[in-house]
Amino acid sequence: MESEKMSEKFVQNLLLVLPDWHAKLVRPFKDSLSGEMSLETYYCLETLRVCGAVTMTELARRLKVPKQQVTKLIDKLSGHQFIERIYKEDDRRAVWIKLTPTAVSYLDGYYLKNRAFISSLDEQLTEEELKRLNRAVADLGEILPRLS
Secondary structure, X not given: OHHHHHHHHHHHHHHHHHHHHHHHXXXXXXXXXXXXXXXXXXXXXXXXXXXXXXXXXXXXXXXXXXXXXXXXXXXXXXXXXXXXXXXXXXXXEEEEEEEOHHHHHHHHHHHXXXXXXXXXXXXXXOHHHHHHHHHHHXXXXXXXXXXX
């Protein structure tokens, strides 16, 4: 019974926070990409940066999107020489994807020139508020993957 009440309270809190989450975090971050790339493309590049070489299946799993969508995204990034496809000799069907030095350099430069979002957080929130926000997001990152 108590768990049910906590679940209901969670849904109520989620519905209250989602508009601000989108308006004050997602939209400004997306705007900071300056139309140079989509949010999905940025997620993909940063995921590849963190993971190193991954299979298409693993990349789709990490991005939480269908493999067909990742294939289209990787084809587009390949056209910009941002990714390298690696084929294993023992299994030609398995394709590993990794960032090229060009992509790493682009991301490094992109981060430096598009710090507006980070600066706005620093200007609007105290150090303690930033710590609390970081803890909250870290908690979400730990708990959300447990949901099916």
